[in-house]
Amino acid sequence: MILFLDFRGRDAPAPFILQRTLWFSFSTTCNGGLGSLVKSGGKPPHSKALRAVQANSFCQSPRAKRTLATKARLAAQSGLSLFLKEASAMDFHEVIRTRRSVRAYKSNPIPDDVLQRVFDTARLAPSANNIQPWRVVAVRDEAKRREIAHLCYEQDFIAQAPVVLVICAERYRDSYSWIENHMFLVDTAIFIDHLALAARAEGLGTCWIGAFDAQGHKGLKRLLDTPDSHDVVMVMPMGYPERPTAFRDPGHRKSVGEIVSFDAWR
Ligand SMILES: Cc1cc2nc3c(=O)[nH]c(=O)nc-3n(C[C@H](O)[C@H](O)[C@H](O)COP(=O)(O)O)c2cc1C
Structure with missing residues (x-):
């Protein structure tokens, strides 16, 4: 050894x-x-x-x-x-520090092996009882990408990305937790963050897209033919950033002192 x-x-x-x-x-x-x-x-x-x-x-x-x-x-x-x-490999902290929401993409396609590595890393995310309720529809079709952007309050930059991930999840009830029916959202948020960070490590930009209303949600489900058991949790465009400055230090973040206290709430 x-x-x-x-x-x-x-x-x-x-x-x-x-x-x-x-x-x-x-x-x-x-x-x-x-x-x-x-x-x-x-x-x-x-x-x-x-x-x-x-x-x-x-x-x-x-x-x-x-x-x-x-x-x-x-x-x-x-x-x-x-x-x-x-x-x-990229330094772990560097990946986290420089992941930013990217809202302008090059049209260059993402090579299959790169995409595969991103998914392969994201799938390692933890979930309650290891249920792994997530499913991803990776949309490359241009007409569908445009429709997705339209359903997300006309956020046109979404369609610019060569791949738009529509992250879905199966609803389930976690009887051990007070949040019961909502645990699938916690699981899937972790998975999505893994996706975004794995993408960043590959030089790919992403942006979480949560702005779609109930009508948009219905439209997304219809567009992708998702089963009734699953909801669309988030949309995430993914591609190489248009601007070289896309990966930079985060904007305003609360300090550790503002968000952490020891032994009691202070
Ligand atoms: C749950 C969630 C939903 C979001 N929805 C949108 C969105 O619909 N459109 C958008 O442009 N950005 C969206 N964002 C991106 C946030 O605005 C962004 O993460 C935040 O301002 C911090 O900036 P940064 O990602 O560059 O560090 C969303 C982020 C999260 C976590």
């Missing part, structure tokens, strides 16, 4: 981040869990992991040593690719 501890500084430039990354490799041995911790100070751990394995006194036979050496080399390689993947 190879364990990498990542001590990258959040604000440091990329080469410096890499330089500051400390590698620790922990090589387990053939005798179940005994291991040696090796600090390899900035280099991929291949050679030190190998030496640690070979030096281990519990592995006497040359064959056992060879097997372990191969295992260590393979583990080090997969650890390295994991590290490289990690290094290229």
Whole structure:
């Protein structure tokens, strides 16, 4: 088993981040869990992991040593690719900080694999009793996108986005909660936030659209032929932002002091 501890500084430039990354490799041995911790100070751990394995006194036979050496080399390689993947992913806090409502989109289509990754991340959202009541209709058809914009109080920018997500959810009653029939909305809001953040991490802009009245809701259901058991909870255009400044620090937000108190309401 190879364990990498990542001590990258959040604000440091990329080469410096890499330089500051400390590698620790922990090589387990053939005798179940005994291991040696090796600090390899900035280099991929291949050679030190190998030496640690070979030096281990519990592995006497040359064959056992060879097997372990191969295992260590393979583990080090997969650890390295994991590290490289990690290094290229967006910082979690950066994703949250720079997600903004985007109301102008390029017409460029979203590649299928990108869209798939967004959905694949969003589906991990938690829900009460793990019910996962959400369903998404991803609308690419232009005429339908225009109709959706019309049903949402003529918010025309919605139709500009190459994909408009219509997020639906199945109603259910949560008898353990005082909000009973409304829990499906809580679940689905979490799912939608996962969608928006996963999209941001892919360089995609989104905007929550909750402004459609009962008539609009009926129209959306009719347009997409949704079953009676499901409501449309939110609409979300998704696409590459028209403006390079679209992802920026949030506007006004309440301070932590305004929204948090400890031990009692203050
Ligand atoms: C539940 C919900 C409904 C919203 N409905 C709309 C909407 O119909 N149209 C719109 O332009 N923005 C809508 N927004 C976006 C908010 O106006 C926006 O999130 C808020 O002003 C904060 O700005 P930011 O998203 O850029 O940080 C909605 C946001 C939420 C969470």
